[in-house]
Amino acid sequence: MSEANSCIPPPLSAKNKNSFAYPTMKDRIPVILSKIVDYMNRNREKIAEDHGGEAGREELKIMIGAMSQLRYEVMTNKPAAPLQDSRADAKIWNAELNKEVAKHNGNSLKWFDSAWLWMECYLYRRIYEASLLSNKLKGFDVFLEQKQAAFLNSYKAISSLTMYLLNALEDLDITTLELNRTQYFTEFLQVSLWGNKCDLSISAGNDNHQEHCPLEQLTKLKPNLLIDNTDVVYQVLTKALEKRNGQPGLVDIILDNAGFELVTDLCLAEFLIASGLVAKIHFHVKAIPWFVSDVTEQDFTWTLKQMSAMNHLAISKLSQKWKNYLQHGSWVISVSDFWTLPNDYSQMKELYPDLYSDLSTADLIIFKGDLNYRKLVGDLQWSSTTDFSFSLRGFHPAPLCVLRTLKSDVVVGMQPGQAEEVETKDKNWMTTGAWAVISVDNGVVSDS
Ligand SMILES: O=P(O)(O)OC[C@@]1(O)O[C@H](CO)[C@@H](O)[C@@H]1O
Numbered sequence: 287m288s289e290a291n292s293c294i295p296p297p298l299s300a301k302n303k304n305s306f307a308y309p310t311m312k313d314r315i316p317v318i319l320s321k322i323v324d325y326m327n328r329n330r331e332k333i334a335e336d337h338g339g340e341a342g343r344e345e346l347k348i349m350i351g352a353m354s355q356l357r358y359e360v361m362t363n364k365p366a367a368p369l370q371d372s373r374a375d376a377k378i379w380n381a382e383l384n385k386e387v388a389k390h391n392g393n394s395l396k397w398f399d400s401a402w403l404w405m406e407c408y409l410y411r412r413i414y415e416a417s418l419l420s421n422k423l424k425g426f427d428v429f430l431e432q433k434q435a436a437f438l439n440s441y442k443a444i445s446s447l448t449m450y451l452l453n454a455l456e457d458l459d460i461t462t463l464e465l466n467r468t469q470y471f472t473e474f475l476q477v478s479l480w481g482n483k484c485d486l487s488i489s490a491g492n493d494n495h496q497e498h499c500p501l502e503q504l505t506k507l508k509p510n511l512l513i514d515n516t517d518v519v520y521q522v523l524t525k526a527l528e529k530r531n532g533q534p535g536l537v538d539i540i541l542d543n544a545g546f547e548l549v550t551d552l553c554l555a556e557f558l559i560a561s562g563l564v565a566k567i568h569f570h571v572k573a574i575p576w577f578v579s580d581v582t583e584q585d586f587t588w589t590l591k592q593m594s595a596m597n598h599l600a601i602s603k604l605s606q607k608w609k610n611y612l613q614h615g616s617w618v619i620s621v622s623d624f625w626t627l628p629n630d631y632s633q634m635k636e637l638y639p640d641l642y643s644d645l646s647t648a649d650l651i652i653f654k655g656d657l658n659y660r661k662l663v664g665d666l667q668w669s670s671t672t673d674f675s676f677s678l679r680g681f682h683p684a685p686l687c688v689l690r691t692l693k694s695d696v697v698v699g700m701q702p703g704q705a706e707e708v709e710t711k712d713k714n715w716m717t718t719g720a721w722a723v724i725s726v727d728n729g730v731v732s733d734s
């Protein structure tokens with residue numbers, strides 16, 4: 287069967303009270319908005335001092351009012367209003383809003399009635415609108431404090447992970463044993479996967495830093511890895527290497543959260559370079575503050591700056607190495623507004639063809655986290671046994687994999703009966719980040 291529209295299910299929505307979309311709209315998002323108001327109230331003197339004094343204080347009051355208004359709109363299911371700020375993406379957002387309204391016979395988009403993905407992305411763009419409509423507070427990141435605290439509170443885990451990485455690099459230098467390289471690849475890929483448990487939006491902003499080094503936990507976490515295509519991911523890289531007679535290529539990493547998860551991604555990236563599997567890494571960050579803990583370029587550079595100032599051999603040595611990579615171009619930070627639009631990835635080729643063709647030059651694209659997973663599969667109500675490649679609905683820029691801990695009620699690629707079995711073990715298996723998948727698409731789409 288081709289990818290005909292007839293077998294494309296409807297999107298997840300809060301109109302279905304059994305979906306995680308419902309408690310997200312009803313409880314989690316109001317809490318996230320209240321936390322922003324609390325943060326701004328608690329720090330109003332410091333924020334005003336750093337942003338224009340009295341004028342900043344007045345604007346802060348307006349921003350706090352805007353957050354309270356937004357919270358009221360969500361809780362009372364008001365229609366989504368066009369964006370009022372003049373950032374370039376506002377035009378695309380408002381055009382997309384009109385398209386969605388037209389698709390629904392002129393009915394407004396509403397928080398508890400419309401597609402969860404669209405409304406949740408719209409929420410974070412509305413939060414940023416409040417700062418864009420300011421003057422002294424223009425571009426203010428209301429999540430900065432939470433992201434930085436999450437990093438600083440993960441020091442112990444970052445310390446043990448970076449020391450382990452340095453030992454692995456020495457080991458790699460000495461041994462050319464392919465077995466070692468495969469073993470380390472598996473470890474660093476899965477450390478990056480489980481780093482995704484640390485996201486502040488799932489915890490509605492409560493600090494959920496990484497307490498222990500995940501390396502020790504990998505064996506314990508293995509049973510919770512529901513789909514493990516690690517071997518296929520490794521083969522994609524080694525086949526690309528062979529095709530180029532041993533010349534390493536490019537990997538794109540679509541990042542997710544700042545804090546500990548970013549450090550696990552940088553450690554994976556370091557291993558990919560040091561192992562000779564890859565020569566260049568493009569890191570895709572968010573252009574605006576997003577889903578509480580997603581990485582912006584400011585977060586990325588702040589993290590390296592913090593690491594290089596730490597009195598810790600492994601942390602400072604690696605961060606210096608990574609700053610050099612950025613200086614000499616083997617690591618590149620990429621920013622595109624596409625990642626902070628409401629569109630799922632099947633629409634990238636049409637909406638952002640340049641980004642799609644850039645991604646097509648990669649040997650492998652690594653997508654991190656739950657929101658990226660939802661945008662890959664369209665946040666649609668797929669059966670859990672739907673083929674992963676089929677669920678991409680034509681999005682095949684290059685071989686890709688997704689490292690995702692489950693935090694929303696959509697999953698594909700599982701075996702018949704597997705979802706039912708997990709359900710008996712943990713009724714919240716789809717929404718707590720305790721279970722995970724590593725899924726890969728190398729462009730071969732089977733009927734589903
Ligand atoms: O992409 P991430 O950081 O892994 O998770 C994003 C997230 O926290 O936000 C949505 C629920 O509000 C879900 O997609 C998921 O829980």
Ligand SMILES: [Mn+2]
Nearest residue numbers: 542543577580
């Ligand atoms: Mn995130």
